[in-house]
Amino acid sequence: MKRNILIIGATSAIAQATLRLYAEAQDNLYLLGRNTEQLETIASDATVRGASEVHTAVLDVNQFETHETTLQQVFETFPILDIVLIAHGTLPDQKACEHDVHLTMTELSTNGISTISLLTLLANQFEQQQKGTIAVITSVAGDRGRQSNYVYGAAKGMVSLFLQGLRNRLYPNHVHVLDIKPGFVDTPMTANFKKGALWAKPEKIATSIVKAIDKNQSKTLYTPFFWAGIMLIIRSVPDVIFKRLKL
């Protein structure tokens, strides 16, 4: 059965790797992203790889007032949405944020509030259709605030908390809410970092996302799996100690 899949932030590396898997499974895709040309490239790629239908529309997630009309358009094309994957995001320059309120607010908006806005609209659609999976890429950074990355962490942590509530609310409606928390991923967003053994390729993350959605999982997915262990430790360190660490 061909599924109707909406991907928000389709030009991000993890989203791309994921949508390729759906294209190969001949699903129908609706791709939202900021850059028209890049969206077109990704759409042709998905078509060649086997996607049955590919639709695209431009969406700047920080233009909240456009969310409703854009999603309305999506619901008209796909009256039933089997899967939505929210994947957009940026990696804020923490140091710069510390000296720039406006930048901090923008980053919180891009990585957190915009997602809350989209989820609010999507939740009602899923509640109505009584099925499907809402999958959102958040981050292990949202598990605990650290000096190196707490603007990003705060935004992602907010989304994760929101998803917990949403999972609870939509449980009776048979809607699965998947919170995807990748660790270090080798993407253009992290191009300037030295990569070590903990880093994963977007393709690997994509495979775990598709697998979790196929299994109708409604939970927090740490990916690759070992991040569940790492974050358990990070969360368990008492504050007395944690506040002294340079993480």
Add this chain to the structure above:
Amino acid sequence: MSSSKESKEHKEPSKQTSQPKAQISGWGNYPVIESTPFLARYINEIPQTIQNIQQQTTSISPPPSLIASGLRRSYGDSALAEHTLQTHTLNYFLSFDETLGIVHCAAGVSLAELLNVFVPKGWFLPVTPGTQFVTVGGAIASDVHGKNHHLDGCFSQHIISLTLCVASGEQVTCSLTQHRELFLATCGGMGLTGVITSATLKLIPIESAFIDETTWKTEHLSETLEQFEAHQNTTYSVAWIDCLTKGKHLGRSLLMLGEHAPQQHSKDKEQNLKIAPPSKLSVPINMPNALLNSLTVKAFNTLYYHKARQKKNQRIVHYAPYFYPLDSIQNWNRLYGKKGFTQYQFVLPKAAGLEGLTEILTQIVNSKRGSFLAVLKVFGAHNANYLSFPMEGYTLAIDFKIDPTLFAFLDKLDQIVLHYGGRIYLAKDARMSEQTFKQSYPNWETFQTVRQQYGADQCFNSLQSQRLGL
């Protein structure tokens, strides 16, 4: 999206402006240099990236050295430069004509991805080298050849057109009829004319993903060459050659012939056109330098030769083990240890044939440097590209572990190759001299003129091009 950072990075004040450097090398792990990598994600971003790199380097007196790099399967220094534009992320299919098998894709698409997507639809690569882990852009830049060169020529001969981002940032579409000179310079041009951004190529139809393979065991070099001659109409042919055995068995080989097999599972299309499973074996770290020594290699060669029991052996085999036996072991290049290795691949014109090959092979056998991977192949006619390697004749490729006396030995081999009118493959080379290059690639001046016309000599340079005086 992915997340946090290691605290180390945070102490660097100017993360945004200065790109970190990385240690890079070709497949031979020799030489290793420091380079600043830039990532190409979308074709339309490339002009800007090239401009940024140029601006960063205007204060330095020699022309900036920038080269596109894909999956780093060229062995030597042809994809090494002060700045590298990494194109493996430029991996989009742009269109596919199902009736003609014509695919238009961005240049970072790998041959593995092409096979994974199109084999199930009944199409195959018109030409493939010995690994599927090269990009389309890299295959064009090296103008790679395969086991069917004697009939079907090089990779570029199946390219309908390509788009190149030249030094000015302009995207120029070229083919044999459109900007012909730029096309002839770019195919086999080692990335020195610009950044290949997309290409249109014609695939060939197949009935199954399997190859009907026949292996002939030969006793010596002249029999090997005779067998090649006798099977000149067979689509695929290549010989694994024992380069450690002397005397009357010098050049004993296993000649592996292949044809695309017809349908194997008459009803099951999926089984019939299945793709290769991803490899699970890997060499995790560099092996000790002593692992490959004359004893272990000799043992390997003897065992491998006698693997073929009869004079003629036949089997049906999937395309992956047939074309890409080494792809099943990730990072096999680490077997050669930390110092790395170089692959010496030369071609001799047909006229030099038996005599020239015997002379070189004798040198190699006597040196006891021979490795477990030596491959002999008959080439068909050369093409019109200025720097493409193949010419009608015989090509031999052998891996050599790097040691302090190796290059002097290879210089000696170069002299024999030059004497017979042959040349060395640029995609494998890490050490040939400028003089050897210029003597054996007679069209290098035409190539250089085209580069200058497009300002490429002031922008696109590699360690190799600088060494070869381009």
